[in-house]
Amino acid sequence: MSNTDIKFFSDNRFRAVFRYCIRDNKYIGGFPDFIDRSSAVSEKNYDVDKVFNYIGVFRIHQGAGKVKEIPLDVFNRDWSGNLSLPTYRIRRANALIKELGYGNEFKAAFPTFEMGPNGGVEVLFLYEKAAKFKEISKDELNGIGFPTVMNSEVLLMRAVNAYNCIGYKGEYAGGFPTYLGEYNPIYAFMLTKGFCSYEEIPDIHDFVQMxxxxxxxxxxxxxxxxxxxxxxxxxxxxxxxxxxxxxxxxxxxxxxxxxxxxxxxxxxxxxxxxxxxxxxxxxxxxxxxxxxxxxxxxxxxxxxxxxxxxxxxxxxxxxxxxxxxxxxxxxxxxxxxxxxxxxxxxxxxxxxxxxxxxxxxxxxxxxx
Ligand SMILES: [Zn+2]
The missing domain is CATH 3.40.390 (Collagenase (Catalytic Domain))
Incomplete structure (x- = not known):
């Protein structure tokens, strides 16, 4: 694998962020926020004292849920998704809660982007105390001045976190879309503050984690x-x-x-x-x-x-x-x-x- 193949929104980046987060045993997972902090895009977010480009990551804390390995044939059952597409993995992981009867124990899911010891797909399932289900409508996004045409997976991830900051006034630590449904409203899980925290890390972690x-x-x-x-x-x-x-x-x-x-x-x-x-x-x-x-x-x-x-x-x-x-x-x-x-x-x-x-x-x- 060539390291330069790692793209902005890719399973490799999700995997790298997950690996980074679990290095600290306070955390059981994590994912990037996909807010671009490069100087070309955002003067406000750019810190001239930093040599590297930074990405924001949400770290999921111990106690928020449990990692389970889902056999590949179950994960891919009745679906024709490509595992290297992050949206497919996230959508499928969340659909599995109902399908596998996990609803009483877990409310949300986020893939770790790792294979389990038996060759299955690892998923971090989250308890209700850690993840609250929310629907964010086009009108609500309009109301905070966010573009309402949700034509990319990155925009959806940003929309959920922008809405957390403005719409929910920072009530939650962060959140993610499930990528289920037609995106109006966006189905999202907001992570509660005791079970999630934020950190900015240089994007070169993408490489060293591999x-x-x-x-x-x-x-x-x-x-x-x-x-x-x-x-x-x-x-x-x-x-x-x-x-x-x-x-x-x-x-x-x-x-x-x-x-x-x-x-x-x-x-x-x-x-x-x-x-x-x-x-x-x-x-x-x-x-x-x-x-x-x-x-x-x-x-x-x-x-x-x-x-x-x-x-x-x-x-x-x-x-x-x-x-x-x-x-x-x-x-x-x-x-x-x-x-x-x-x-x-x-x-x-x-x-x-x-x-x-x-x-x-x-x-x-x-x-x-
Ligand atoms: Zn030497």
Missing amino acids: FDIQGFSGNFSEHIKSALCEVVRKLDRSQHLKPVEKHKLVDEVFKKKAVRFRPGSGPWNGFTPVIGGEEIQINQAQFSTITSTSSPDFLNLCQTVIHELMHVAGYDHITYNPSFNAYAGAGCTGSSTGVPADAWNYFDSAPLRAECCINGNQNLMINK
Whole structure:
């Protein structure tokens, strides 16, 4: 798969947002709001301090519902939909509540856009306390100055959330259309505030959520996924990398490469066998005490991941020497005062400076 194939309204974006949200165990799902925040479209929503484009996401909280796997033949029964069409999946998931007799327990449904362990379609079913059914008519949309011709799936998603802000005066956290019916009125579910919250995330999550992470033991691959989320969160506002370096990382790695993470072992915690290649090796044994995202080992892992990603982007550094250790962190200060030339050369290189983005420091463990 080429990463550049990911489109604005696509199952890949829904999948990426779902994966992003469940990285935090407070959430069991989520979906994008599809409000375009690029400078060309919206000056109001555009923040000049941000390098990346942002998307809004609604995170669905623990307790709002339950994920169930629906066998493929049941999901596709009597329908001729294409699973890669988000509207089909959402519409079908909501139709299933009645069809499967789930009505007493669940009121709304949103697909996770993942396959279940048995090859079925995963759907997050929501309790009534989390999702209120609403009908939004053409006249009501007219009343808030919203275009009433609902000729795209994106417009419907926006209409529901615009109506929440103005029509319902922000009573709900957000909402989504079921895509059932003829769209006048729009059938929608509004998510209650205790079970849903909003966040803006850089749209490059679309790409990092698709990286290929395999071969690790225990739940270590989950830690790598969490580290990738943290790297993206920290990358944009950090001043440690130059804009040209950030753009190279985004354009040459996130958008173009099928980056793979594999286990490796050696006197290092991370290693990129080929500068400019696609494989990153992580020495799992070096990160033995990750209990939460504030564990020092988790921060070390984040530093390792971003360091190696800079190697994938094509940046390199001189060979590490133990005599450099006394100057770790110098690359985050921007000052070479009192630092020997070779140590400065090392700590001021793009991969080492990238480590500063995580918590303003550089790793003393060796990242090759
Ligand atoms: Zn390195």
